[in-house]
Amino acid sequence: MYGGWAGLRTVVAAVGALTVTAAASPARADGGTGVRAQAVHGAPEGADGPLLEAGGRTYTDRLAPGEHKSYRVRLDASSDAYVSAVVLPRPGSTMGLRDGIDVSLRAADGTPCGPARHRSFLSEGGAYPLADHVEHLAGAGGACGAAGIYRFVVARGDADGGDAAPVPLELRHTSERPAAGSPAPDPDPGPGSWSSQPPSASAGPVRGVTGGSGFDDAAQVGGGTWQDRIRPGETRFYRVAVPAGQQLFAKATFGKAPGPYVANGVRLGLNDAARGHVMNRTGAYGGDPATVALATPPAAGPGALRGGEAERGMGRAGWYFLQVSLNAKAAGARSGPVPVRLAVGLAAARKDAGAGLLPRVLGGRPAAAHGGTAGGGGWLRAFGYTGVGVGAALLLGLGGWVLLARRAGGR
Incomplete structure (x- = not known):
């Protein structure tokens, strides 16, 4: 649906060149398809756990509610490392x-290397996969800047009446040399000011695809519209190459199926090549067709180091993973699959015209990309202030008009 806009040939060429570059870098690999996983057993928090080697290998473990597991990673001072x-x-x-889970990186003496990243299971009665990573960037200062052995800790929350069974856990350590001559980040990136409207596109053929069951077997997709089928409780994985300076637009439309209304019945999520969280969108589903969409900031764009979560998540060009989920309760007793159509598009970065204008005039923060509470409040306040100003001007003008009328009548 989004694949037919002008300049698609340029984007396709860029994606083709990017694919060659991505395959040469461990952190931008194709998801590790065909790589056999290795089972490990994490140690209690604070103890020395098994070593997770950098590369394309996936390690597996299990995590029970309330459990903390520790693993070792060897990091150097000249590479960017990601542990997921x-x-x-x-x-x-x-x-x-x-x-949910918390992931954190700590120095050998226990010093935290930045805040822990927290991810919660999102849907009652149909938990979705969770994924995120910690990062250790080249040139980082402080107690976590030196080369050496670090601890990667994964902690699970309280089951609190939910499923208390241990959940499968996949671990991965990737590293890469930072790109030479990378542009300095924009000192005022304006998080949320990128356009969320996909470019206009002409209708194109709908192609069939079968999404993977995880990151390792994710199906590759490009610009255009893709048709798949998904069963209740399933999550389908797809990977798409995003060149530097391009925004990714994706929309999943779920077909009609009998079943009850579920508040978080459908989901569209996005992770980067190192399994880091970028964004997540959910929507209600009650049997009628439902759509959930996302739009990203530009890959490797301004604000990648200082912006919000989405800007940081899109900090580099390469492979990105789309996840399409259908809640287990969304289709009721229906046992068959539900049709889902995935529209994918790439376009050169475009600023959202006027985004953040009034909040900046008022000295506030830029408006949220999707109308969050703070952004909405800013616009409402701006509208209120504008209304008061206009009202005062009208009253002053009316008063002047009345005064002139009285003077004219007295002549």
Whole structure:
């Protein structure tokens, strides 16, 4: 649906060149398809766990509610390193409201290397996969800047009445040399000011695809519209190459299926090549067709180091992973698959015209990309102030008009 705009040939050529570059870098590999996983057993927090070697290997473990597991990683001072954890709950399982995972990186003496990253299971009665990573960037200063052995800690939350069974855990350590001559970040990137509207596109053929069951077997897709089928409780994975300076637009449309209304019935998520969280969108599903969409900031664009979560998540060009999920309760007793259409598009970065204008005039923060509370409040306040100003001007003008009328009448 989004694949037919002008300049597509340029984008395709850029993606083709990017594919060659991406395959040469471990952190931008094709998801590790065909790489056999190695089972490990993490140690209690604070103890020396197994060593996770950098490269394309996937390690597997299991994580129970309330459990903390520690692993060792060897990091140097000249490479960017990413250590990720992926949790794959049983389809249809009900997770506790406080259940989820925290991932953190710590120096050998226990010093935290930045804040922990927290991810929660999102849907009652149909938990979705969780994935995120910690990063150790070349040139980092402080206690975590030196080369050496670090601890990667994965902690799970309280089951709190939900599924108390251990969940499968996938671990991965990737590293790469930072790109030479990378542009300095924009000192005022304006998070949320990138356009969320996909470019206009002409209708094109709908191609069939079968999404993977995880990152390692994710199906490759490009610009255009793709048709798949998904069963209740499933998550389908797709990978798409995003060149530097390009925004990714994706929209998943779920077909009609009998079943009850579920608030978080459908989902479209996005992760980077190192399994890091970029963004997540959910929507209600009650049997009628439903759509959920996302739009990203430009890959490797300004604000990658200082912007919001989405800007940081899109900090580099390369492979990105789309996840399409259908809640286990969304289709009721229906046992067959539900049709889903995935529209994917890439376009040169475009600023959202006027985004953040009034909040900046008022001295506030830029408006949120999708109308968050702070952004909405800023616009409402601006509208209120404008209304007061206009009202005052009208009253002053009316008063002047009345005064002139009285003077004219007295002549």
